[in-house]
Amino acid sequence: MYVTHHLVRLSKDISRLVYEEEEDPTNRSFFSEIISSISDVKFSHDGRYILARDYLSLRIWDVNMESRPLKTIQIHDHLRGKLCDLYENDCIFDKFECTWSGDDR
Numbered sequence: 001m002y003v004t005h006h007l008v009r010l011s012k013d014i015s016r017l018v019y020e021e022e023e024d025p026t027n028r029s030f031f032s033e034i035i036s037s038i039s040d041v042k043f044s045h046d047g048r049y050i051l052a053r054d055y056l057s058l059r060i061w062d063v064n065m066e067s068r069p070l071k072t073i074q075i076h077d078h079l080r081g082k083l084c085d086l087y088e089n090d091c092i093f094d095k096f097e098c099t100w101s102g103d104d105r
Contacts, residue, residue, distance in 0.1 A: 021059070021068050031083045031092065039095035044104040053098035056080065 035055040042051045049070070050061040056076045059069040075096075079086065086092040 029083075031087065034087075034092055035083070040097045042098055042100055044100050045102075046104065049104070051098050051100060053096050055092065055094075055096070058098055 038052050038054055040053040043049070044051070048063055050063060052059045052061065052069075056074060056079065058073040058075060060071045060073075061069045083092060
């Protein structure tokens with residue numbers, strides 16, 4: 001099993017919930033772990049959703065649904081064919097932030 005996102009939420013009683021999504025093994029490459037590393041996470045203002053950012057996408061998770069994200073938004077899909085070049089000049093290790101708008105959209 002390959003995991004693209006693995007988020008852990010700790011509550012007051014230190015229990016944990018794991019949010020993970022399996023990656024299709026046919027899409028696995030040398031760069032898979034690097035580009036799927038989460039660089040930023042934000043909770044929505046009401047605490048119901050999690051916004052997670054990796055190198056190529058944003059994922060919106062409902063805290064009550066651990067099996068898969070509600071939505072995946074591809075951000076830099078055009079860079080997928082240039083990962084070798086990005087790796088050679090260390091740009092593949094850049095980290096990106098994410099944020100919710102004032103109305104959680």
